[in-house]
Amino acid sequence: MTADFAQPTSKAADSGHRFDPTRRWAAHLKLGLAHREENGQGVTRLVTRQHQGPLRVQRPFYPEGRDGCCHVYLLHPPGGLVSGDALHIEAELAPHAHALLTTPAANKLYKADSHGVHWSQTTALKVAPGATLEWLPQDTIAFDGSRGQQSTEIALQGDARCLGWEVLVLGRQAGDLPFVQGQLDQRFALTRDDRPLWHERQLMEPQHPRFKGHWGQGSASVQATLWCVGLSAPDQAINTLREALPASPRWAVSHRQGVLLLRYLGHDRNEAWSLCLQAWCCLRPLWLGLPAQIPRIWLT
Template identity: 65%
Template sequence: MTTLSHKSTVQQTATDSGHHFDANRHWAAFLTLGFGAHAEAETSITRMNIARHYGPLRVQRPFYPEGRDGCCHVYLLHPPGGIASGDALNIDVTVAANAHTLLTTPAANKLYKADSNGVAWNQHTHLKIANDATLEWLPQETLAFNGSRGEQTIIIDLEANAKCLGWEILGLGRPASKLPFVSGRLEQRFQLTRNGRPLWIERQCIDPDHPRFAGMWGQGGATVHATLWAVGLDDPQEAITALREHIPATNHWAVTYRRGVLLLRYLGIERNEAWELFQQAREVLRPRLTGHKAITPRIWLT
């Protein structure tokens, strides 16, 4: 009878479960959510009617801080608190006709330094929004540690009258610990379509070894990148005017509108400044997009 050592047992278990600790390292997780509008007592209530998960991605119960007939708030949970080499996270969200959903996270997401094999991570998010439905995609910021390597993809598919308000905030390095982002490589991909027609396609590579990382014609040494988008505004030019009147003017943000997509960009060095900017922008845009004032998710206050 052969007896395996503890080390051999751990290695065999890791291999059998699909996990590796070499260049083939891989740990998959997925979360599939579906939301629908349900008639109840002469009103319409958005309910989470699909919630499937595998691995360390899940949600708890929905919240209704705006009333039972208001927006359905759901918090996306990733218990590890960050993404490491080999992680492959897939989030798939469908919002059916007439439903209104807000998705956010309880804390900042962390992108950890790549392992000794340089294995990259991957995060793929697919948001599908049906006619007359609204989705607010409002995750807290993402913090990339020095040496992180990975790819983040966000695909947003809207039907004819769907509406979406969302943002992504990325901070590079850990300035408070004097650990700048001087190595690694990140890639962000955005794709937004309406009825299958591309409206916004973007690819951004963040590489400290590339001249654009420090060049004034490119990133110019900025350590915080952030993009807010809004689709479905009745009067986008009026919304832009309101943004410029409501938000203090600085050299760190700008707003544009093309092909039905309003984009507000931040490029600077202060993560909190970007977060405050986007909250102020949401106060302006949400009433114009949904007819309801901007309610702060409770999880942001804990």
């Protein structure tokens, strides 16, 4: 006669704190922002805040006045992603809300472990009719040997507006440690009323011909994309950018399907960041009728 015995379970395995090829450390942050009428004026409030794992937000800030844009800082205390990390960020803006979401420092994508386990980061942003979202994270630095997937989805409804950017640095420029191996899969989807405005996927593998070819990455170690949806006069915005930004073959701007896109491809992180910052300062008055207000977390 034989008996079947249940296998003991590991608390480490149940929690995801394991160190084999199947490990997964998850973190989740869900935010909801809504427009409220208080004391005879409108204000955007952070009304929903749910988190699991090392993802947090500080209290909302109102550097543009209590009835102005709500600034929210997304915090990831570890400071970067390692093998097995799975970060999921959600934010939803209710009708007529206005929020600027940013981060206090660069997001670092560290080298994969000896098992080559990938990390993942998913961002899902929903913007209701009449709402305005500014998605302005600081740059992302992919260390040599990093392996993972970044996915960003922005769903606009009705006349919702959005401006955002992504600045990506491949390798560690300060330490002269280039990105010579690894794999970075970036996916981006921007929709309005469930219809695609801009879909893109790029797979960065240093060993692939597209990484060095002039028809692809061209061996560039820094790239940046800024997008803006909701401009009333896109041609004027493009002319303003071309007049205000330093002339260079490393960037270009276009407008299609209601989306203004500014692209940078080069080797200088500071140049890319400065370009996006200047473009935002030029576009915000045309886009919202408001001057750009630098988040104070960038100055610390």
